[in-house]
Amino acid sequence: MAKLILLSLLAIFCFALTSHAATYVVGDTSGWDISTDIDSWATNKTFNVGDVLLFQYSSSHSVSEVNKESFETCNTTNSLTTFSNGNTTVTLSNAGKRYFVCGNKLHCLGGMKLQVNVLEDDKKSATVGAPEAQPQPQATIPKPSSKTNNPSSTATPSSDGFINGGIGSLIIAFLFMVSTMFGLFQI
Secondary structure, X not given: OXXXXXXXXXXXXXXXXXXXXXXXEOOHHHOOOOOOOHXXXXXXXXXXXXXXXXXXXXXXXXXXXXXXXXXXXXXXXOOOXXXXXXXXXXXXXXXXXXXXXOOOHHHHHOOOEEEEEEEOHHHOOOOOOOOOOOOOOOOOOOOOOOOOOOOOOOOOOOOOOEEEOHHHHHHHHHHHHHHHHHHHHOO
């Protein structure tokens, strides 16, 4: 019985640790769009293993993960993965550089591409909060009035594109603990 309680506490601790992962809405409220200054958006953001990139875009765009050479030339012929569902999440599971481009070469050449440097988990300090928001320069291309493939049920991003998953993890941990107690005491 003591082993089961210890195992339950360990599981709760693991859930609590995962709450430090961040979800970044690429481009903030403008989303993955030709009118968004993606380079400015990524400036001063720190991406860690376990963080998630959320790409929200219309049907005229897509997201392709490519290698460095393809990133520099906007070539999607040999992309590693391609998404076109309008609401793409990419978990940053390994440290290192990752490269993303729009599948439309003209959009990519116009700046619709993102390079992120993913750091190991141990680089992330427990005392560091959300990355600081940087002022966004105004784009010279007018922004579209709406996105056609943007589901209304998605989370509303904060001003700096950072969403903390702490509450959800705590609820899951609580439910796991309650179900374990029901199993232990056969209530």
